Amino acid sequence: MSRPVIEAVDLSVRYRIGSGLLGGRSYLNAVDRVSVSIGRGSFYGLVGESGSGKTTLGRALLRAAPITEGSVIYQDDEVRYDLRNLSAQDLKDYRKRAQLIFQDPYAALSPRMTVRDIIAEPLEVMGLTRSREETDARVREIAAKCRLNLEHLRRFPHAFSGGQRQRISIARALVSRPRFVVADESVAALDVSIQADVLNLLQAIQQEMGISFLFISHDLSVVAHVCDHVAVMYLGQLVETAPTAELFSRPRHPYTSALLSAIPSLDPDDQGNAEKLEGEIPSPTNPPPGCKFHTRCRFARDACRLETPALRELSAGHFAACHFAEEFDFRREHGHQTSPVNAGV
Amino acid sequence: MTQPLLSVEDLTIRFNTDEGLVTAVDDVSFDIAQGEVMGLVGESGSGKSVTAKSIMRLNAGNTRYDPVSRIMINLPDRNVDVLALRRDRDLRVVRGGAVSMIFQEPMASFAPAITVGQQMVEQLLIHTSMSKAEARNLSIEMLDRVGIPDASKRFGQYAFEFSGGMRQRAMIAMALSTRPRLLIADEPTTALDVTIQAQVVDLMKDLVREFGMAILFITHDLGVIAQTADKVAVMYLGRIVEKGTVRQVIKTPAHPYTLGLINALPKLNDLEAELTPVPGDIPSPLDRPAGCVFHTRCPVAIKGRCSSEVPNYTALSGGREVACHLVEEQVKEGVSL
Numbered sequence: 001m002s003r004p005v006i007e008a009v010d011l012s013v014r015y016r017i018g019s020g021l022l023g024g025r026s027y028l029n030a031v032d033r034v035s036v037s038i039g040r041g042s043f044y045g046l047v048g049e050s051g052s053g054k055t056t057l058g059r060a061l062l063r064a065a066p067i068t069e070g071s072v073i074y075q076d077d078e079v080r081y082d083l084r085n086l087s088a089q090d091l092k093d094y095r096k097r098a099q100l101i102f103q104d105p106y107a108a109l110s111p112r113m114t115v116r117d118i119i120a121e122p123l124e125v126m127g128l129t130r131s132r133e134e135t136d137a138r139v140r141e142i143a144a145k146c147r148l149n150l151e152h153l154r155r156f157p158h159a160f161s162g163g164q165r166q167r168i169s170i171a172r173a174l175v176s177r178p179r180f181v182v183a184d185e186s187v188a189a190l191d192v193s194i195q196a197d198v199l200n201l202l203q204a205i206q207q208e209m210g211i212s213f214l215f216i217s218h219d220l221s222v223v224a225h226v227c228d229h230v231a232v233m234y235l236g237q238l239v240e241t242a243p244t245a246e247l248f249s250r251p252r253h254p255y256t257s258a259l260l261s262a263i264p265s266l267d268p269d270d271q272g273n274a275e276k277l278e279g280e281i282p283s284p285t286n287p288p289p290g291c292k293f294h295t296r297c298r299f300a301r302d303a304c305r306l307e308t309p310a311l312r313e314l315s316a317g318h319f320a321a322c323h324f325a326e327e328f329d330f331r332r333e334h335g336h337q338t339s340p341v342n343a344g345v
Numbered sequence: 346m347t348q349p350l351l352s353v354e355d356l357t358i359r360f361n362t363d364e365g366l367v368t369a370v371d372d373v374s375f376d377i378a379q380g381e382v383m384g385l386v387g388e389s390g391s392g393k394s395v396t397a398k399s400i401m402r403l404n405a406g407n408t409r410y411d412p413v414s415r416i417m418i419n420l421p422d423r424n425v426d427v428l429a430l431r432r433d434r435d436l437r438v439v440r441g442g443a444v445s446m447i448f449q450e451p452m453a454s455f456a457p458a459i460t461v462g463q464q465m466v467e468q469l470l471i472h473t474s475m476s477k478a479e480a481r482n483l484s485i486e487m488l489d490r491v492g493i494p495d496a497s498k499r500f501g502q503y504a505f506e507f508s509g510g511m512r513q514r515a516m517i518a519m520a521l522s523t524r525p526r527l528l529i530a531d532e533p534t535t536a537l538d539v540t541i542q543a544q545v546v547d548l549m550k551d552l553v554r555e556f557g558m559a560i561l562f563i564t565h566d567l568g569v570i571a572q573t574a575d576k577v578a579v580m581y582l583g584r585i586v587e588k589g590t591v592r593q594v595i596k597t598p599a600h601p602y603t604l605g606l607i608n609a610l611p612k613l614n615d616l617e618a619e620l621t622p623v624p625g626d627i628p629s630p631l632d633r634p635a636g637c638v639f640h641t642r643c644p645v646a647i648k649g650r651c652s653s654e655v656p657n658y659t660a661l662s663g664g665r666e667v668a669c670h671l672v673e674e675q676v677k678e679g680v681s682l
Contacts, residue, residue, distance in 0.1 A: 049538035050509075161626040162389070191388035192565065193623035193642075196609040200620060218538065221611040225620060245616060262543040263613065264568030268591045276547065277540040280510050 003075065004037040005180050005212040006061055010070035011035070013053075013060050017285060028285050030056040032236035033070065035311070038180075038212055038229075040076075043203070045227030045244070046216045047259070051281055053236040054216050058182040061214065062098050063091065074098065076179045096126050099178040103185035105165035109157040109172075116153040119143065119171045126176055138175060145205060146171040163194035167201065174205065182214045187222060199226050220259060224248055229317075232256045235284055235292040238311055242318035252320035254328070255293050291323065299328055348419040349376035350559050351400065351527055357411035358395055358404065358583075366409065367630050369395045371583040371638075379526065382553060382560045384570035384591065386606075387580035390627055393563045396580070397529050400427060400561070401439050401446060418443060420526065441472050445520035449532035451512035455504035461488075462500035465519045472523045487518035491548060510541035517548065521556060531563045546573055567610065571595050579603050582628065582638040589665030599667045602639045637670065645671055 013031040031053045038044045048054045059065035061072060063083050072083040074094065081094055102108040109118055119139045122128075129135040140150060146167045157165055166186065173181060183202065187195045203226055206213055217223050223230055224244060231241040232255065240253040251257040258277040279296050282288055288295050294304040303323050311321040358370040370392040377383045387393045398404050400416055416427040420443055430436050438444075448454045456464060462484055469480035481500070488496035491514040504512055513533060520528060530549070534542040550573060553560060562574055570577050571591055578588035579602065587600040598604040605623035612618060625642040628634055634641050640651040650670055658666040659673040662681075 049540065161629075163626055191627065192567075192606055193388060193609050194626065195622075196611075196620035197622035199611075200622065219611075220539070221613050224613055224616050225611040225618075248613065248616065258540060260613070262539045264543070264546065264566070264572045266568050266571050266595060266607070266610070266612070268571045268595060276543055278544075280508055280541060281538075 003040060004073075005040045005042075005076060006072065006074050006214075007037045008061065008070060008072045009035050011057070011060060011067060011072055012069040013056050013065050014068040026285065029236050029287070030065075030284065031060060034233075034236075034238050035070075036231060036238065036241070038214060040212055041206070041210050042229055043206055043213045043215060043227045045223035045230040046214060046233065047218065047220055047223050047230060048233035049218065049259075049281055051235070051284060052233040053284075054233050055184055057233070058100075058184055058214055058216050061180075062100055062182055063094060064100070074180065092126070096128065096176045097178050098180045099173040099176065099182070101169055101173045101181060101183040101186045104189050105162055105169050106189070108169050109165060111157055114154055114156055115143075115148070115160075115168055118157070118168060119153075119175055122172060122176050128176060139171075142171045142175045145208070146174070147201065161194070162190050163197055166190060166198050170198075170201065170205070174209070174211070177209070178211065180212050180214070182216065184216045185218070186215075188217065188219065195222070202226065220248075220263060232259070235281065235287055237292060237321065238319075239293065239322070240320040241311075242320075246315075246318050250318075252314055252318065252325045253293075253322045254297050254299050256320075258296075291321075299324060347378075348417075348424070350379045350381075350419060351377040351561070352415075352417045352419070353396070353400070354415040354417075355411070356396065356399065356414045356416065358392070358399060358414075359409045359411070360405075361407040361409055364631055368633060369583055369630060370399070371633075373580075373583070373585050375578055375585065375588060377527065377559045377561060379559055380553070380557045381576070382562060382574045384574035384577040385561060385563045385580060386565065386567060386570055386577055388565055388627060390582065390630055391580040392583040393580050394531055397446070397531055397561060397563050400527075400529060401444055402427060402430065402436055403440075403446075418527070437472065441468055441523055441525070443525055444527045444529065445523060445525040446529040446531065447513070447516045447520050447533050449535050451509070451516045451536075452504060454516060455512065457504060460501055460503055461507070461515050461519075462502075465500075465515075465522060468519065469522055483522055484518070487522045488515060491515070491518045491521075491552075492544075493518070509537055510544065513537060513541075513545055514548065517545075517552070521552060521558075524556065525558055527559045527561065529561045529563070532565070533562075534569060535564065535566070542569070549573065567595060567607065579606070582630065582633060584638050584668065586639060586669070587665070587667045589661070590663065593661075593663055593665050599661060599665065599672050600639075600669050601643050601645050601671070605642075605644075637668070647671060647674075 010033045012033055015028045017026055017028050034057060046054045056065050060067050067084050074081045081090055116139055120135050123135050123138055129138060148167055187198050215227055227244050230244050230247045232239050234255050240256045277296055282295055290306050291304040291309050294300040309321045309323045311319045313319050314325055354374050356370055356373040359366045359368050373396055385393045410428050418425040425438055427439055465484035466480040469475050485496045485500050488499055493499050493511060493514055534545050574591050576590050577594050578585045581602050587594060587603050598607055608621040609623055611620060623642055628641060636653045637651045637656050640646045647670055656668045656670045658668050659676055660666055
């Protein structure tokens with residue numbers, strides 16, 4: 001495996017909740033001792049339901065959420081940073097190297113700025129260019145890469161559709177030539193016919209510029225298509241991580257398996273062989289003891305209620321945090337999205 | 346022949362805006378029989394929500410229905426001509442009486458400062474002749490039926506005390522407590538996590554069997570439609586481009602747009618397959634293409650014809666209808682579709 005661009009070890013992000021007026025101070029572990037290593041040039045997927053901590057983890061890796069415990073090391077050909085121990089100047093430099101693409105292309109772009117100014121702003125703020133000509137050249141270069149029409153640079157965001165806006169957001173995130181980009185639900189707000197276009201663009205850019213992506217999504221089928229590696233989170237913890245094909249064909253954690261079978265099949269004749277997950281994700285302020293998933297797990301035994309399972313390597317590159325990962329076979333026919341689509345016309 | 350429960354005929358809806366009349370729905374017709382589940386699929390701006398809201402007359406004041414448009418709800422005791430209803434009193438039959446609706450964002454649909462129970466009771470008092478005590482009992486029973494644990498305690502709580510999945514269940518309980526003939530579900534699972542979505546979809550399937558009501562299920566998710574609906578209509582820019590049974594439309598799509606939508610979906614059984622986007626962007630409703638609305642993005646558009654001539658519906662086997670010039674020509678040439 002290539003050297004990681006970012007490596008977190010036992011990373012925790014903890015927020016204090018409740019002021020503790022009566023001495024009752026409580027904490028919320030949004031991210032709970034997560035270790036993750038993202039290889040250079042990797043398209044790394046992070047999936048989980050709302051409240052699983054995937055956004056917080058992404059932000060912690062960007063130093064946009066406070067790191068309470070553990071370590072995060074960023075490394076490229078030029079620099080090596082310990083994110084818990086960054087000088088103000090190093091942090092500024094890190095911001096050029098690590099960027100974020102947001103979910104909602106309607107909220108992320110200022111309606112008062114032209115597209116050119118939106119894309120140029122990071123260059124100006126970070127002092128990356130010395131003249132207006134240089135800035136314009138960089139803007140045009142990245143706009144072309146993101147398949148934006150140069151004509152469009154003079155317009156305002158309201159003139160654009162969701163897919164075009166998302167391409168503008170991507171151009172803005174990439175204009176500083178980052179090495180590591182977190183894309184947080186970056187296609188969730190887009191229509192299906194447009195979503196595929198933005199995914200293809202992200203993949204093309206990743207290959208062309210050699211950027212490492214952390215792709216956060218709740219949509220497993222999207223992740224399956226673009227990512228080479230996937231990590232699954234539940235209640236702040238990593239429950240499984242593996243190369244994509246391996247994870248989807250041989251899930252070793254019952255939560256991953258349940259997530260996969262919850263995806264509605266496109267085939268009307270396949271009315272869900274699914275094991276349906278009962279109940280809802282527990283509150284992170286009061287997580288269950290032992291394995292956090294035991295309250296919804298149909299395989300749970302006594303050990304699961306008492307002992308927290310560690311993330312263990314089961315086969316090369318495939319890790320799962322389940323006491324019984326070897327014992328149960330969670331594999332089922334995941335080929336259930338088969339739909340023999342005839343080329344109608 | 347028995348009348349369908351809902352029949353929408355030649356529905357055309359325009360909005361009067363500062364930028365002129367904007368066509369949101371263009372000559373849409375469909376029927377739903379008692380107990381039938383119909384999916385209405387389309388992307389943002391396709392007019393699916395506007396169509397659904399017109400059945401309850403919930404569109405804003407600047408809405409102009411075309412004079413030839415008709416929406417009929419045929420009840421055992423009378424037939425309701427929805428677009429002819431004038432007084433608020435008369436509209437009650439389509440606003441919670443015979444027709445109920447559940448929405449995408451259940452938090453926005455419950456009043457935040459009134460308990461969930463009070464809201465359930467209030468609508469029962471309006472639509473039925475129940476006493477307050479009866480309404481309360483039925484509400485708790487319904488909350489229990491949709492799988493909300495500890496229903497009598499939940500009855501006294503506010504919407505913010507419910508999780509997203511619970512809110513959607515409570516919303517379904519409220520919509521069904523008046524025993525509507527038709528339930529309109531507007532993206533009811535879109536805001537939910539996939540495991541919760543699976544639970545809500547299962548619940549809705551059970552309730553259809555139990556209550557025998559019809560559902561108009563609006564969504565952009567073809568997978569959800571495949572799992573719930575009997576038939577489906579695909580909308581694009583205000584037009585129904587294809588309608589038929591779920592099996593026909595999803596397994597052998599005939600309209601290039603339906604095919605494009607299915608090809609753009611990532612499929613779990615073939616991870617290596619390239620994702621094929623539908624080329625181009627959805628045009629603005631202010632700037633609707635002439636001829637076939639899809640011709641600007643259609644890979645098989647016929648030069649000269651599709652850009653000028655609005656396609657008629659071509660009937661295919663099994664009652665399917667497709668609005669496409671190419672399909673029409675293929676049928677004429679005897680190609681079996």
